[in-house]
Amino acid sequence: MEILISVMIGVLFTVSTYLLLSRSLLRVVFGTLLLSHGAHLLIITMAGLQRGVSPLLSLDADAYTDPLVQAMVLTAIVIAFGVTSFILVLSYRIYKVHQTDDLEELRGSADE
Amino acid sequence: MTILHWATLSPFLFALLIPMLYKYIKRIHTGWFVLIVPLVLFIYFLSFLPVTSSGGSVNQTLNWVPSLGINFNLYVDGLSLLFALLITGIGTLVVLYSIYYLSKGTEKLNNFYVYLMMFMGAMLGIVLSDNIIVIYVFWEVTSIASSLLISYWFYRKKSIDGAVKSMLITVFGGLSMLGGFSLLYVISGTFSIRELIANADMIAESSLFLPAMLLVLLGAFTKSAQFPFHIWLPDAMEAPTPVSAYLHSATMVKAGIYLVARLTPVFGGSAEWFWIISIAGTVTLFWGSISAVRQKDLKSLLAFSTISQLGLIMTLLGLGSAAFYYSDGMEDSLYTTAVLAAVFHLVNHATFKGSLFMTAGIVDHETGTRDIRKLGGLMTIMPITATVSLVGLASMAGLPPFNGFLSKELFLQATVNVVSFDFFNLETWGVLFPVFAFVASVLTFLYCIIMFAKAFTGKFKPENYDAHVHEAPWGMLISPVILGSLVIIFGLFPNILSSSIIEPAMAAIMPHTQGFDVKISHWHGWSSPALWMTIGVIVFGLGLYMLMNKWSQTSFYLKERDPLNQVYDNWYDGLVKGSQTVTRIQMTGLLRDYIAYMAIFIVMLLGYSMIRYDAFAIDTAHVSEVTPYMWLLVLAFTAATIAVPFINNRLTAVIVISVIGFLLSLFFVQFRAPDLALTQLLVETVTIILFMLVFQRLPKLKKEKSRPRFKLVNLIVSIGVGGIFTMIALSSFAFGSDVNYDSIAEYFIENSKELAGGYNMVNVILVDFRGLDTMLEILVLAIAALGVYTLIKLRLKGSEDV
Numbered sequence: 001m002e003i004l005i006s007v008m009i010g011v012l013f014t015v016s017t018y019l020l021l022s023r024s025l026l027r028v029v030f031g032t033l034l035l036s037h038g039a040h041l042l043i044i045t046m047a048g049l050q051r052g053v054s055p056l057l058s059l060d061a062d063a064y065t066d067p068l069v070q071a072m073v074l075t076a077i078v079i080a081f082g083v084t085s086f087i088l089v090l091s092y093r094i095y096k097v098h099q100t101d102d103l104e105e106l107r108g109s110a111d112e
Numbered sequence: 113m114t115i116l117h118w119a120t121l122s123p124f125l126f127a128l129l130i131p132m133l134y135k136y137i138k139r140i141h142t143g144w145f146v147l148i149v150p151l152v153l154f155i156y157f158l159s160f161l162p163v164t165s166s167g168g169s170v171n172q173t174l175n176w177v178p179s180l181g182i183n184f185n186l187y188v189d190g191l192s193l194l195f196a197l198l199i200t201g202i203g204t205l206v207v208l209y210s211i212y213y214l215s216k217g218t219e220k221l222n223n224f225y226v227y228l229m230m231f232m233g234a235m236l237g238i239v240l241s242d243n244i245i246v247i248y249v250f251w252e253v254t255s256i257a258s259s260l261l262i263s264y265w266f267y268r269k270k271s272i273d274g275a276v277k278s279m280l281i282t283v284f285g286g287l288s289m290l291g292g293f294s295l296l297y298v299i300s301g302t303f304s305i306r307e308l309i310a311n312a313d314m315i316a317e318s319s320l321f322l323p324a325m326l327l328v329l330l331g332a333f334t335k336s337a338q339f340p341f342h343i344w345l346p347d348a349m350e351a352p353t354p355v356s357a358y359l360h361s362a363t364m365v366k367a368g369i370y371l372v373a374r375l376t377p378v379f380g381g382s383a384e385w386f387w388i389i390s391i392a393g394t395v396t397l398f399w400g401s402i403s404a405v406r407q408k409d410l411k412s413l414l415a416f417s418t419i420s421q422l423g424l425i426m427t428l429l430g431l432g433s434a435a436f437y438y439s440d441g442m443e444d445s446l447y448t449t450a451v452l453a454a455v456f457h458l459v460n461h462a463t464f465k466g467s468l469f470m471t472a473g474i475v476d477h478e479t480g481t482r483d484i485r486k487l488g489g490l491m492t493i494m495p496i497t498a499t500v501s502l503v504g505l506a507s508m509a510g511l512p513p514f515n516g517f518l519s520k521e522l523f524l525q526a527t528v529n530v531v532s533f534d535f536f537n538l539e540t541w542g543v544l545f546p547v548f549a550f551v552a553s554v555l556t557f558l559y560c561i562i563m564f565a566k567a568f569t570g571k572f573k574p575e576n577y578d579a580h581v582h583e584a585p586w587g588m589l590i591s592p593v594i595l596g597s598l599v600i601i602f603g604l605f606p607n608i609l610s611s612s613i614i615e616p617a618m619a620a621i622m623p624h625t626q627g628f629d630v631k632i633s634h635w636h637g638w639s640s641p642a643l644w645m646t647i648g649v650i651v652f653g654l655g656l657y658m659l660m661n662k663w664s665q666t667s668f669y670l671k672e673r674d675p676l677n678q679v680y681d682n683w684y685d686g687l688v689k690g691s692q693t694v695t696r697i698q699m700t701g702l703l704r705d706y707i708a709y710m711a712i713f714i715v716m717l718l719g720y721s722m723i724r725y726d727a728f729a730i731d732t733a734h735v736s737e738v739t740p741y742m743w744l745l746v747l748a749f750t751a752a753t754i755a756v757p758f759i760n761n762r763l764t765a766v767i768v769i770s771v772i773g774f775l776l777s778l779f780f781v782q783f784r785a786p787d788l789a790l791t792q793l794l795v796e797t798v799t800i801i802l803f804m805l806v807f808q809r810l811p812k813l814k815k816e817k818s819r820p821r822f823k824l825v826n827l828i829v830s831i832g833v834g835g836i837f838t839m840i841a842l843s844s845f846a847f848g849s850d851v852n853y854d855s856i857a858e859y860f861i862e863n864s865k866e867l868a869g870g871y872n873m874v875n876v877i878l879v880d881f882r883g884l885d886t887m888l889e890i891l892v893l894a895i896a897a898l899g900v901y902t903l904i905k906l907r908l909k910g911s912e913d914v
Contacts, residue, residue: 002731009841014834041776055784067861074878075885095810
């Protein structure tokens with residue numbers, strides 16, 4: 001399954017990079033969102049999938065899935081949420097001030 | 113920290129007080145407070161004279177980074193004491209002079225004295241340190257202080273240009289020197305000069321000997337303004353005159369000389385050292401003197417003459433290194449005269465050039481011009497200034513009975529001695545040294561006459577000056593008069609220096625030779641070649657001056673700018689244009705380009721590392737099985753992801769994005785991560801609400817109207833990034849299962865209950881084991897929330913064109 005997920009991560013990274021490179025600010029926001037999904041999956045997959053039961057001691061099993069990785073990814077999800085919401089509002093503000101979300105038009109003047 | 117350490121650092125410490133003194137005690141010129149430091153230090157260093165003149169030395173250690181062999185060890189011997197006395201002695205006189213030169217009402221005295229003290233401390237550090245890394249640090253500090261002082265009147269464009277030029281050239285040299293020092297460390301394993309000298313034989317046999325020598329010399333030559341790096345010194349004359357007198361003639365430019373003298377025991381004795389230094393010195397001597405003749409500005413003339421004199425001392429050190437080749441342990445004046453002349457001339461140059469710069473400053477200060485075409489007849493109006501100048505110029509020209517005569521004769525004698533050497537191919541080429549020395553001396557004599565005759569003799573024309581011309585105030589005259597008196601005293605009684613200063617310094621430069629017995633005499637008999645050369649210099653010099661009307665109309669005299677500046681100017685323009693071009697290509701103002709640069713760089717770096725270290729691997733043995741349900745999830749997820757770039761409707765896009773998010777939480781369920789699934793579900797829900805909130809105000813999604821070539825590049829870059837991350841995921845999984853170590857997760861599995869009393873390990877890690885991280889994470893969220901709130905609420909009035 002790890003190989004399959006790895007390929008899926010590749011797809012996520014490809015699409016999010018493509019979105020980041022686009023002209024529309026909204027697509028850039030989508031790109032960052034997908035990029036963080038990719039990163040979370042990457043961290044989880046690196047550690048190996050389904051190596052045991054869920055990391056709950058009450059299940060009393062022989063093997064548990066790596067809890068440290070999950071703790072890290074949980075932190076990452078929350079931070080990514082903060083970043084996404086900030087960028088979303090930032091792009092909303094940019095659109096409001098400049099009346100465009102085209103990054104080509106938003107670039108500074110040449111002699112800046 | 114010993115007293116010696118405190119003394120060395122005291123200028124830096126005092127510099128901290130200067131801004132306060134300047135601000136709160138306005139009535140008294142800040143210079144009076146500053147004057148105490150060099151004066152006390154001078155007296156303090158005088159107390160070392162008995163030690164060094166009896167052949168001893170003082171060594172004080174202070175560990176700084178002992179594990180790297182970098183220690184702040186101070187070492188006082190004849191050579192370092194000579195320089196320390198010069199730095200503090202001339203420093204005292206210069207500070208005194210500056211009190212009258214810079215008026216307290218209009219000038220930023222705090223800046224001036226802070227830079228000056230910074231320089232003084234750094235210069236003391238250079239000459240007293242035993243550790244070459246410490247020397248390097250202080251060396252760069254002097255470069256910085258020098259540039260700051262050159263640009264002291266920073267509103268003048270020429271000052272800024274001069275500062276940039278000196279900075280670029282001396283720091284370039286400093287960095288080369290650091291390279292040389294590192295090579296010396298590679299060879300010998302030590303940064304201590306004492307130990308380097310002790311290991312001189314080992315260094316001489318190393319294959320890195322020549323590169324190390326060349327790099328160190330590059331540092332010394334740039335600092336001491338040797339050809340072709342001398343071009344920064346004339347431009348440094350934009351600095352206030354006290355600075356020119358102090359840094360750019362008496363002390364800082366002699367740091368290179370100091371370094372060469374100090375390292376002569378390490379490198380001396382090799383033909384390369386002899387030839388490189390001698391040739392560089394001789395060319396500088398000649399070039400400086402011929403350029404000085406062309407100058408119309410008093411300070412420029414003095415700057416080129418300084419270059420020429422530095423070349424003279426450098427030549428002498430080069431010639432003197434032959435003593436190491438020949439050395440039989442006892443003094444032989446045939447070989448050691450050159451070093452004697454170098455040390456003696458070093459002292460003499462500081463005295464006469466210091467006084468000359470100060471009198472040139474007085475002329476500038478009182479008349480408002482330094483142009484010799486405007487000046488003239490000042491002798492009657494400024495008699496004391498004129499007298500001091502005459503003494504200084506006569507000394508520089510090499511006339512008796514002044515000290516310059518004695519060292520100039522020794523110099524000529526040393527060049528004549530070279531002819532009789534029978535090694536380093538000197539049988540063939542040695543004769544060139546006296547020839548060049550003679551020609552340069554004639555030119556030196558010539559520009560000395562020109563300077564005196566044009567400025568002080570002739571007819572006084574009041575219409576040439578804006579100011580009312582009068583003699584300088586007595587306070588301004590004290591320092592040049594003291595230096596002028598020293599010129600005469602050293603000229604009449606040179607032997608008061610010989611056993612106290614010169615012999616210990618020579619012993620430091622040539623530690624393997626014993627029995628120095630320096631007797632400097634005025635008269636060597638009619639058979640002395642130096643005497644006839646001096647007479648020849650006077651005759652030819654006067655002759656050329658008589659013919660001045662003939663050659664003063666040629667383009668040689670009319671164009672005064674050093675042709676080598678052309679090279680620097682072109683290089684500098686090219687540098688600026690080049691960096692502008694690079695910036696223009698790189699800084700397009702387009703987010704897309706910046707992200708593309710980063711993506712391409714990441715792909716190249718990671719791809720290179722993977723290939724270089726053969727780091728790609730696929731592990732099929734440890735993979736877990738894929739259920740049909742999983743296939744379904746992956747297919748749905750991939751399809752939704754690929755669809756996103758093609759959607760041109762914002763509502764559809766938001767829906768698809770949230771579908772991806774919710775599918776992800778299903779993945780987390782499959783990965784046995786219930787907490788992640790819960791969090792993802794929650795976050796996705798809030799994100800969707802957020803999207804919906806701003807939805808009405810968001811722009812409509814349009815079809816991308818980029819050029820096809822753009823799109824293709826984007827696609828290639830994206831696929832590259834995706835590919836590299838797939839490979840990383842596969843490889844790290846493979847290597848992770850490959851290595852048999854205990855996962856640190858075991859610790860948490862074992863201790864969650866015992867230490868934290870929790871059953872849910874992920875929760876325990878977050879709130880207990882890594883509680884502080886989580887707290888900071890909350891802080892990050894709070895900052896993001898603040899940002900969001902501000903961005904929505906903030907209403908900037910008026911200008912919104914940010």
